[in-house]
Amino acid sequence: MQGINGMFLLALLLGLELGLQGALPPPCDSQIYCTGELLRQVQMAKLYKDDKHFVDMPLTKAPDQVLSDFNELLQFSGGNISRDNLKTFVNQHFKGPGQEMETWIPEDWDPSPKFLQKISDNRLRAWAEDLHNLWKKLGRKIKLEVSEQPDLYSLIYVAHPFIVPGGRFIEFYYWDSYWVMQGLLLSEMPGTVKGMIQNFLDMVTRYGHIPNGGRVYYQQRSQPPLLTLMMDRYLAYTDDVDFLRENIGILELELNFWMRNRNVNISHEGENYILNRYHVPYGGPRPESYSKDEELAELLPEDARESLWAELKAGAESGWDFSSRWFAGSNYLLDTKTSQVVPVDLNAFLCQVEELLANFHTKLGNANMAQYYMEAQARRKAAMKALLWNETLGSWFDFHLENGQQNHVFYPSNLSPLWAGCFSDSDTARKNVKYLEDNNILTYKHGIPTSLQISGQQWDFPNAWAPLQDLVVKGLADSGSAQAKEVAFQLAQNWIQTNFAVYQKNKAMYEKYDISTDSGEPGGGGEYEVQEGFGWTNGVALLFMDRYGDLLTSGSGPLLPRPSWLLLALLLLCLLC
Numbered sequence: 001m002q003g004i005n006g007m008f009l010l011a012l013l014l015g016l017e018l019g020l021q022g023a024l025p026p027p028c029d030s031q032i033y034c035t036g037e038l039l040r041q042v043q044m045a046k047l048y049k050d051d052k053h054f055v056d057m058p059l060t061k062a063p064d065q066v067l068s069d070f071n072e073l074l075q076f077s078g079g080n081i082s083r084d085n086l087k088t089f090v091n092q093h094f095k096g097p098g099q100e101m102e103t104w105i106p107e108d109w110d111p112s113p114k115f116l117q118k119i120s121d122n123r124l125r126a127w128a129e130d131l132h133n134l135w136k137k138l139g140r141k142i143k144l145e146v147s148e149q150p151d152l153y154s155l156i157y158v159a160h161p162f163i164v165p166g167g168r169f170i171e172f173y174y175w176d177s178y179w180v181m182q183g184l185l186l187s188e189m190p191g192t193v194k195g196m197i198q199n200f201l202d203m204v205t206r207y208g209h210i211p212n213g214g215r216v217y218y219q220q221r222s223q224p225p226l227l228t229l230m231m232d233r234y235l236a237y238t239d240d241v242d243f244l245r246e247n248i249g250i251l252e253l254e255l256n257f258w259m260r261n262r263n264v265n266i267s268h269e270g271e272n273y274i275l276n277r278y279h280v281p282y283g284g285p286r287p288e289s290y291s292k293d294e295e296l297a298e299l300l301p302e303d304a305r306e307s308l309w310a311e312l313k314a315g316a317e318s319g320w321d322f323s324s325r326w327f328a329g330s331n332y333l334l335d336t337k338t339s340q341v342v343p344v345d346l347n348a349f350l351c352q353v354e355e356l357l358a359n360f361h362t363k364l365g366n367a368n369m370a371q372y373y374m375e376a377q378a379r380r381k382a383a384m385k386a387l388l389w390n391e392t393l394g395s396w397f398d399f400h401l402e403n404g405q406q407n408h409v410f411y412p413s414n415l416s417p418l419w420a421g422c423f424s425d426s427d428t429a430r431k432n433v434k435y436l437e438d439n440n441i442l443t444y445k446h447g448i449p450t451s452l453q454i455s456g457q458q459w460d461f462p463n464a465w466a467p468l469q470d471l472v473v474k475g476l477a478d479s480g481s482a483q484a485k486e487v488a489f490q491l492a493q494n495w496i497q498t499n500f501a502v503y504q505k506n507k508a509m510y511e512k513y514d515i516s517t518d519s520g521e522p523g524g525g526g527e528y529e530v531q532e533g534f535g536w537t538n539g540v541a542l543l544f545m546d547r548y549g550d551l552l553t554s555g556s557g558p559l560l561p562r563p564s565w566l567l568l569a570l571l572l573l574c575l576l577c
Helices: 006-021 037-045 051-055 063-076 085-093 116-118 122-137 144-148 172-184 190-207 227-238 241-261 287-298 302-317 345-362 367-387 411-419 424-437 466-477 483-504 535-548 566-577
Strands: 102-105 139-142 261-267 271-276 463-465 512-514
Touching: 006 085, 006 424, 037 063, 037 085, 037 116, 051 287, 063 122, 116 122, 116 535, 122 139, 122 172, 122 483, 122 566, 139 144, 144 172, 172 190, 172 227, 172 466, 172 535, 190 227, 190 241, 227 241, 241 261, 261 367, 271 345, 271 411, 287 302, 345 367, 345 411, 411 424, 411 466, 424 466, 424 483, 463 466, 466 483, 466 535, 483 512, 483 535
Parallel strands: none
Antiparallel strands: 102 139, 261 271, 463 512
16 A cells, blocks of 8 residues: 555554454453452442542552452451451552552643733733643652552553543543643643653553553543544644654554444435444443442343443443433433444544544655545545434434434534534534524523533533533634634633632632532532542633633623624724714
8 A cells, every 4th residue: 555654554454453353442350440249349338438449549469369368358257248347458458549659740841831921811811820830730650660560550550641630530531631731732841742642552552442541440441532633733733743653553543443343333314324432342330430330220120230331331431421411211320321322522523533644644645544534534424414413403413323313402512523623614603603592502601511401410410511611612713603703702701710710719620610600610410529630621721711812801790792893993983083
């Protein structure tokens, strides 16, 4: 094949081997961190407020010895170990979470990145400096001992330091890192970004995909596939073509994983289309939420429990864990059917991946491969238009496989194809604006709600999340519609003022915000308390302040659309008169 270098050919062959011989990622075989009686007994005894605490604890002895000691205790107790004895056992055989990492101050951190000078509002500029300083608090480096004795840890060793989200999330996470990297590049930290990308590339080489996060118990599932987008943003900043050339084949391996293991063939009006979904074909409770999954499944017949657990893992793979998006027939977690949904955002991400791979191969002189990915994207766009687009409602919608119908409920992800640049013409953008207006989304002062459904889950009303603000704002702002650009600014202004106001009160950034209150507050709902930090919230805030730094204000109160230049000119004319 013309223009394919040796590294790419090797990666392509490896991809075929992964696809044909072991298409699915291997399940985690740890009898301590992923499955087994020890895990079940400790988690169901609820020794810790958060199930994640236990599976993040390093061992003090070899796994075989720990399991042998546990089996002795189990036999001595007649199979019913008391809570106190379990607590004593864990204290003797495990160390506290986080000790396998050390705080790391990025070597390329600079006290005065240039983007700060673009922010006109003095209070916002000072706040942006605080966010820039947070990278030093969120930096982590894994100790070498994890590499030397990996069986003692649930943490997956990676060679390069990274930025964590914050709070209970003390390891790296996949899709969080995309918006973290955007902020890091604004902070002029390309070396840190390159190291984080290299870690993810190493994950693809090791597992054939990128796990949900940096723990062995996340190995069975991935997260929204943004690695190729990370590479694109890094290249735009550095033009490091050699790094691209060395790793183009690994980027394709990841796409190969999604196309082989997360694809679905849909017949519609006499045509066949291939799109993608989230799908984790492994049962068992999630180790980090074991007791919650076990107790939920007890409400079902025993033969239905494995299916529920697989669907919950697919929901976690989506990043939206959990949401009414994945419920079938009710607003209850028990009805989660993630794998039966063809999500708009996943296919928008992959649409951009295919375009970027075509661009990358063009840059590297691989014309045939560039053409291959252009054609793949064209097929995906045709499928998205046929199955996900609704001309009457002026937006895209998730497609349910069970009933062959679109889900016409509002989610910000419905606008993600605009963000991805797959459908970015001004007419489509105007229809998307009308869609927002029709659903009264522009009436919310503190951010775009994750949905209008009240389910008690964290990816529903009244929570708002930073990446979803970007999915809408960037898509509208980059379109050819002047009206859409005005709306994008208004939405960015709302979000910045909410983040800023909460930061002024609490001196903290949060993973999500409750936008139903008068002033905006930290969010809630779901399986755990709202977390501080927070990597992707910081990144999106910096993105918005970089884009609109000369226009944003820190003031509060109802916001009006930004006045147009024509209106300003008329006002000036009146003053002159």
